[in-house]
Amino acid sequence: KKITILPGDGIGKEVTESGKKVLEQIADCFGHDFIFDEALIGHEAIEATGNPLPDETLTKLKNCDAILFGAVGHPKYDNDPSAKIRPEQGLLKMRKELGLYANLRPIKLFDELLEASSIKPEILKGADILFFRELTGDVYFGERGRKDNNDTAYDTMIYSRYEVERIAHKAFKAAQTRSKKLTSVDKANVLESSRLWREVVQEVAKQYPDVKVEHMFVDAAAMKLIQNPKSFDVVVTGNLFGDILTDEASQIAGSMGMLASASVGDTVGLYEPIHGSAHDITGKGIANPLASILSAALLLDISFGLKEEADTVIKAVEQTLKEGYRTRDIADANTPHEKILGTEVMG
Amino acid sequence: KKITILPGDGIGKEVTESGKKVLEQIADCFGHDFIFDEALIGHEAIEATGNPLPDETLTKLKNCDAILFGAVGHPKYDNDPSAKIRPEQGLLKMRKELGLYANLRPIKLFDELLEASSIKPEILKGADILFFRELTGDVYFGERGRKDNNDTAYDTMIYSRYEVERIAHKAFKAAQTRSKKLTSVDKANVLESSRLWREVVQEVAKQYPDVKVEHMFVDAAAMKLIQNPKSFDVVVTGNLFGDILTDEASQIAGSMGMLASASVGDTVGLYEPIHGSAHDITGKGIANPLASILSAALLLDISFGLKEEADTVIKAVEQTLKEGYRTRDIADANTPHEKILGTEVMG
Numbered sequence: 269k270k271i272t273i274l275p276g277d278g279i280g281k282e283v284t285e286s287g288k289k290v291l292e293q294i295a296d297c298f299g300h301d302f303i304f305d306e307a308l309i310g311h312e313a314i315e316a317t318g319n320p321l322p323d324e325t326l327t328k329l330k331n332c333d334a335i336l337f338g339a340v341g342h343p344k345y346d347n348d349p350s351a352k353i354r355p356e357q358g359l360l361k362m363r364k365e366l367g368l369y370a371n372l373r374p375i376k377l378f379d380e381l382l383e384a385s386s387i388k389p390e391i392l393k394g395a396d397i398l399f400f401r402e403l404t405g406d407v408y409f410g411e412r413g414r415k416d417n418n419d420t421a422y423d424t425m426i427y428s429r430y431e432v433e434r435i436a437h438k439a440f441k442a443a444q445t446r447s448k449k450l451t452s453v454d455k456a457n458v459l460e461s462s463r464l465w466r467e468v469v470q471e472v473a474k475q476y477p478d479v480k481v482e483h484m485f486v487d488a489a490a491m492k493l494i495q496n497p498k499s500f501d502v503v504v505t506g507n508l509f510g511d512i513l514t515d516e517a518s519q520i521a522g523s524m525g526m527l528a529s530a531s532v533g534d535t536v537g538l539y540e541p542i543h544g545s546a547h548d549i550t551g552k553g554i555a556n557p558l559a560s561i562l563s564a565a566l567l568l569d570i571s572f573g574l575k576e577e578a579d580t581v582i583k584a585v586e587q588t589l590k591e592g593y594r595t596r597d598i599a600d601a602n603t604p605h606e607k608i609l610g611t612e613v614m615g
Numbered sequence: 616k617k618i619t620i621l622p623g624d625g626i627g628k629e630v631t632e633s634g635k636k637v638l639e640q641i642a643d644c645f646g647h648d649f650i651f652d653e654a655l656i657g658h659e660a661i662e663a664t665g666n667p668l669p670d671e672t673l674t675k676l677k678n679c680d681a682i683l684f685g686a687v688g689h690p691k692y693d694n695d696p697s698a699k700i701r702p703e704q705g706l707l708k709m710r711k712e713l714g715l716y717a718n719l720r721p722i723k724l725f726d727e728l729l730e731a732s733s734i735k736p737e738i739l740k741g742a743d744i745l746f747f748r749e750l751t752g753d754v755y756f757g758e759r760g761r762k763d764n765n766d767t768a769y770d771t772m773i774y775s776r777y778e779v780e781r782i783a784h785k786a787f788k789a790a791q792t793r794s795k796k797l798t799s800v801d802k803a804n805v806l807e808s809s810r811l812w813r814e815v816v817q818e819v820a821k822q823y824p825d826v827k828v829e830h831m832f833v834d835a836a837a838m839k840l841i842q843n844p845k846s847f848d849v850v851v852t853g854n855l856f857g858d859i860l861t862d863e864a865s866q867i868a869g870s871m872g873m874l875a876s877a878s879v880g881d882t883v884g885l886y887e888p889i890h891g892s893a894h895d896i897t898g899k900g901i902a903n904p905l906a907s908i909l910s911a912a913l914l915l916d917i918s919f920g921l922k923e924e925a926d927t928v929i930k931a932v933e934q935t936l937k938e939g940y941r942t943r944d945i946a947d948a949n950t951p952h953e954k955i956l957g958t959e960v961m962g
């Protein structure tokens with residue numbers, strides 16, 4: 269099995285090292301043969317080649333069996349809105365070129381972290397949400413530009429029937445294996461693209477009569493996720509709303525540093541933490557590698573069908589947390605100083 | 616002073632009655648002469664006239680000194696994405712026609728409600744955020760439609776320089792009177808309209824050297840609002856992101872039922888709860904009227920400059936909470952049964 273490692277920028281590099289080490293250990297322990305390769309993306313790639321997704325990277329990605337990705341981004345571009353070449357273009361182009369239209373973001377709190385969140389433990393306990401974020405459509409990929417002498421800027425929020433259908437099917441199928449409840453999030457009271465979204469989800473629903481579907485406006489969903497996270501099970505939503513809601517939902521898992529995601533489509537799967545490049549803590553060695561490690565577990569499970577191996581990784585994370593070890597982001601007032609670990613030791 | 620009451624749909628009707636009663640009491644106690652008029656909007660207006668914002672309503676609104684509004688919406692349209700006439704069109708048209716481009720949403724927790732939220736009290740205590748949501752631009756008002764035989768739907772997210780400038784000025788001025796910190800929220804790493812937003816906010820910032828500006832991506836903001844609400848003071852953002860983030864932020868105030876908002880522009884001001892028509896609880900007499908009452912306080916303060924009167928209303932709310940009275944949404948496990956009030960009694 270060929271695995272391409274795409275460390276990317278900022279803490280992406282730091283945490284992906286741990287994810288890779290875990291995959292190496294799994295290969296050793298279970299007698300698998302994983303071949304690793306590495307490639308450039310994002311700011312790193314711009315610096316080296318002028319292109320946030322060099323052709324060489326794309327070729328490697330198209331010819332491997334799974335991808336472990338870190339993050340992209342750099343403050344340089346954030347402070348300069350007029351920059352024409354940006355790290356994020358590499359990420360978006362990669363998602364599009366590889367057809368990674370479904371981004372799965374499981375949100376589940378490890379019992380040991382019940383106190384790490386800003387949300388009350390009794391609200392969180394038992395929460396277990398699986399997000400399906402559409403990843404290759406919406407305002408991320410619609411036509412955009414300037415007019416009126418640069419004084420007006422626009423982006424196009426756009427969805428086609430087949431795009432909604434394929435992600436809806438994935439979400440309904442997942443709902444069938446869980447509690448048979450699906451929440452579809454949109455803004456159909458205002459947006460035409462959301463009205464199409466809702467129409468299509470209503471139609472697809474007919475093929476899954478055993479799943480109870482609920483439609484919710486994105487503003488209400490943003491509120492309810494915090495008020496009562498246990499009322500959600502499987503959630504399906506568009507690219508932009510999914511971006512916002514899953515970052516918000518990271519608080520349900522204690523910290524963004526705990527959340528893994530899988531991006532799948534028709535071919536190769538990509539696995540990444542939902543956190544970004546976090547330049548404010550880059551180079552300090554304090555980033556939480558668990559999201560990358562849990563992304564590696566998703567890779568083993570989804571791309572390779574290695575359930576036992578994936579479980580072994582998750583249990584190792586659980587055990588480590590049970591023994592009281594924490595990175596800074598998931599430590600609380602009761603964590604003894606000597607149990608607060610850096611990225612490498614935690615990895 | 617002429618005040619137009621626009622009850623609208625669902626619980627909008629129920630809570631606005633309380634808001635109006637409070638304005639009547641204030642007029643009595645302080646010797647003011649408020650003349651009330653009522654008009655139709657939303658589903659109610661569609662049923663009566665076929666139009667969600669009848670001309671008669673618009674004429675009344677253009678000729679009064681302030682508007683107290685309830686909510687619009689009806690499940691009938693939510694379940695039928697293809698409906699051509701919808702209650703929300705009335706609300707959006709009203710905002711546009713009256714030039715209500717700045718929506719102020721103060722998020723502040725009454726100390727008495729520290730336990731009512733799903734967020735931990737120690738995270739909330741002292742949180743005090745003032746949102747400026749742009750209200751007459753963005754994807755709410757850009758061109759939208761269908762193509763490819765109805766199988767593709769699009770909306771246009773669009774901002775012009777002057778729209779960003781005027782709301783930015785309002786937010787910077789407010790920041791000057793508070794802790795001199797402004798957070799501007801966008802998605803400039805992906806969206807062109809957000810890059811224009813960020814450029815313009817950076818430019819306007821030069822005129823307010825005493826205010827510290829921070830730019831944040833909307834996904835990060837959605838996370839941080841829950842993780843550390845105290846890190847925000849004044850927040851300025853576009854129409855769609857503002858819709859999502861302020862609903863989410865309602866959890867910081869204990870309940871959506873506590874949050875008032877003011878929509879202002881160049882002429883008349885409009886005041887409304889941030890909650891919607893909530894048809895699931897309509898007719899049960901349990902809706903929380905405090906958001907409407909606090910909207911009335913904002914009306915007195917902002918449109919009429921009646922600070923003492925506004926304070927009197929806020930103190931009455933505080934006192935009522937202090938005496939232990941609650942509506943269901945803000946009650947907690949310790950609230951005795953007899954202190955849980957319905958809409959009318961609370962009003």
Ligand SMILES: CC(C)[C@H](C(=O)O)[C@@H](O)C(=O)O
Nearest residue numbers: 340341356359511804805834
């Ligand atoms: C970096 C950015 C373009 C990206 C997104 O918005 O999709 C990130 O926030 C994510 O969620 O993967």
Ligand SMILES: CC(C)[C@H](C(=O)O)[C@@H](O)C(=O)O
Nearest residue numbers: 457458487687688703706858
């Ligand atoms: C009812 C709806 C159109 C409206 C909006 O999205 O602006 C509401 O959610 C609000 O926040 O006032």
